[in-house]
Amino acid sequence: MILKQLKPISNLLKATKFWQENYIILREFKHLRKVALLALLFTLTAAAFEGFGVGFLLAFLQSLTDPQAQPIQTGIHWFDVWFLGINASNMERLYRVSALILVVTLLRTGFTYLGQVYSEIANHNLADRIRKKLFEQLQSLSLRYFAKTRSGELVNSLTSEVNQICHAFGITSFLVTRSSTLIAYVISMLLLSWQLTVISVMLFGLLSAAITTLLGRVREASFEWSKAGGWYASVALEFINGIRTVQAFATQDFERKRFYDASSQLKKAAIKGLAASASVEPLAEGGATAILVGILLLAFATLIPQQQIQPAGLLTFLFVLFRLMPIVRQINGSRAQISSFQGPLSSIKELLKTENKPYLIDGKLQFSGLERGIDFVSVDFGYDADNLVLHNVTLTITKGKTTALVGASGAGKSTLADLIPRFYDPTAGQILIDGIDLREFEINSLRRKLAVVSQDTFIFNASVRDNIAYGTENADEKAILTAAKLANAWEFIEELPEGFDTQLGDRGVRLSGGQRQRIAIARALLRDPEILILDEATSALDSVSERLIQESLEKLSQGRTVIAIAHRLSTIVRADKVVVLEAGRIVEQGQYNELLEQRGKLWKYHQMQHELGQVG
Numbered sequence: 001m002i003l004k005q006l007k008p009i010s011n012l013l014k015a016t017k018f019w020q021e022n023y024i025i026l027r028e029f030k031h032l033r034k035v036a037l038l039a040l041l042f043t044l045t046a047a048a049f050e051g052f053g054v055g056f057l058l059a060f061l062q063s064l065t066d067p068q069a070q071p072i073q074t075g076i077h078w079f080d081v082w083f084l085g086i087n088a089s090n091m092e093r094l095y096r097v098s099a100l101i102l103v104v105t106l107l108r109t110g111f112t113y114l115g116q117v118y119s120e121i122a123n124h125n126l127a128d129r130i131r132k133k134l135f136e137q138l139q140s141l142s143l144r145y146f147a148k149t150r151s152g153e154l155v156n157s158l159t160s161e162v163n164q165i166c167h168a169f170g171i172t173s174f175l176v177t178r179s180s181t182l183i184a185y186v187i188s189m190l191l192l193s194w195q196l197t198v199i200s201v202m203l204f205g206l207l208s209a210a211i212t213t214l215l216g217r218v219r220e221a222s223f224e225w226s227k228a229g230g231w232y233a234s235v236a237l238e239f240i241n242g243i244r245t246v247q248a249f250a251t252q253d254f255e256r257k258r259f260y261d262a263s264s265q266l267k268k269a270a271i272k273g274l275a276a277s278a279s280v281e282p283l284a285e286g287g288a289t290a291i292l293v294g295i296l297l298l299a300f301a302t303l304i305p306q307q308q309i310q311p312a313g314l315l316t317f318l319f320v321l322f323r324l325m326p327i328v329r330q331i332n333g334s335r336a337q338i339s340s341f342q343g344p345l346s347s348i349k350e351l352l353k354t355e356n357k358p359y360l361i362d363g364k365l366q367f368s369g370l371e372r373g374i375d376f377v378s379v380d381f382g383y384d385a386d387n388l389v390l391h392n393v394t395l396t397i398t399k400g401k402t403t404a405l406v407g408a409s410g411a412g413k414s415t416l417a418d419l420i421p422r423f424y425d426p427t428a429g430q431i432l433i434d435g436i437d438l439r440e441f442e443i444n445s446l447r448r449k450l451a452v453v454s455q456d457t458f459i460f461n462a463s464v465r466d467n468i469a470y471g472t473e474n475a476d477e478k479a480i481l482t483a484a485k486l487a488n489a490w491e492f493i494e495e496l497p498e499g500f501d502t503q504l505g506d507r508g509v510r511l512s513g514g515q516r517q518r519i520a521i522a523r524a525l526l527r528d529p530e531i532l533i534l535d536e537a538t539s540a541l542d543s544v545s546e547r548l549i550q551e552s553l554e555k556l557s558q559g560r561t562v563i564a565i566a567h568r569l570s571t572i573v574r575a576d577k578v579v580v581l582e583a584g585r586i587v588e589q590g591q592y593n594e595l596l597e598q599r600g601k602l603w604k605y606h607q608m609q610h611e612l613g614q615v616g
Ligand SMILES: Nc1ncnc2c1ncn2[C@@H]1O[C@H](COP(=O)(O)OP(=O)(O)OP(=O)(O)O)[C@@H](O)[C@H]1O
Pocket: 147, 383, 389, 407, 408, 409, 410, 411, 412, 413, 414, 415, 416
């Protein structure tokens, strides 16, 4: 009901520049409107009590300074008789008004507390919603986006910048609280002396304009600060993730310099931002004090001699003005803080925007299984528009057969394989599954039938069991054990301190390359995929590990459609089809022995590896 009546106000708000610039975040308030409205209601009630308090204070001061004067009245008869005691003695009035001041103060502080609590609830709910929105956004983006964006910047936005935004909205609601108190005070001041109020408002207006100029500098500094924060997080993350390489290449000094530079830049940007933001409050306070003194002198020189204001009125006016000063200071301080959050706010808004990001548009068809095969028809692909990595690739991957991709490093083998789970979409041409364009299938229904095994499989910070069962819902213990055994992983899992319960990843045991691969194979076996993409390990494994992995891969491949990226030809001798890629083009395809007989590209690779002793 109330919400409907607020519609014209919300329409007006939507027309403002502020709304249009911050729409992407403000729209989240739609889900928090009840809490936000309660916060506003409590805040306004607290401000109203602040105004009543001033009125009662005037009555109190009048009883003290001028007992003979006509008592101050509200015009509400029962209230004036019962609460203000207009018919009672001066002492009695003093007691009643004192009690009223006490009650009003208690109510004011109570409502201020409720206002603050509810606005904090709104802020934290907002931060929670934004964090989840960012997560959804990142999950729906194509891998193209991640290839171009620094992970440190993303981590910085997801952690520190979201918190800063939450803080910014906390400050905004504080600003609303203080502004409504300010309005209550200005109304009380107007009732006490409109002349003094007009002069005060004009002077404070001038002060505010001066401060606004200063806030421009704060805003600018905040952008630099946010940029430096993102860069620092990137450097820190790279240093931690690359610690092995750093140590192996003895590049500690280089990394130290990079880290120190990023940290110093962050320090400089932070100091610059804070110095600009901190200069606002002293300026506001100095200006406000000068205004207060000026008004005091003016009142004594003109209004009191002309009897335009009584001493009790002037005292109350000055009391209000005195209480107003910290409020004006706080309002300006909050404005400065809000300006300093413009940098993070703009990063988050940028991240939430949808129009400038690559998405994979989901299809509608459910993929229920492969019937014939996958066809690449004149497929071109480039990570960026003017740099094609695959050129005119036409290829058939037949159901139940193994298709091996061979070629020099950088030829485009992994890129070609990445198009099948739709990590990327072709720049031109089509990929057909049983004659239907891949893009028509719902992505997850397709990916559920597919598994990728590569050496850089991500091991999660979880138990061995959970790592194997990752991506397979409701996997039972027996199936996990069978998968681990078939993948030849059980032997080393058994040796781990807590077997299946051993924690892996960040905080747990680190696995060797071969062990990681066997976990990946077990994960894929449990998933029981129809289509299997095998990206063979490039690093040399010892002959025992290699034999174990080869053996488990053969078990995994049985009865499935396999796309194998091979570096050592020995692993694909038995493939049904071999596709040779060179600089993104298919240069040969056919059966292994037939291609060897043609003495073309595959034969050359074969010869080279034969010399190295990698094929028989
Ligand atoms: N995320 C990416 N962003 C931009 N370019 C990329 C990306 N990944 C790969 N490339 C480029 O695409 C080309 C093909 O790379 P791809 O990884 O497909 O080759 P590959 O044949 O699998 O190589 P390798 O055998 O070394 O794994 C390379 O020139 C590479 O630099």
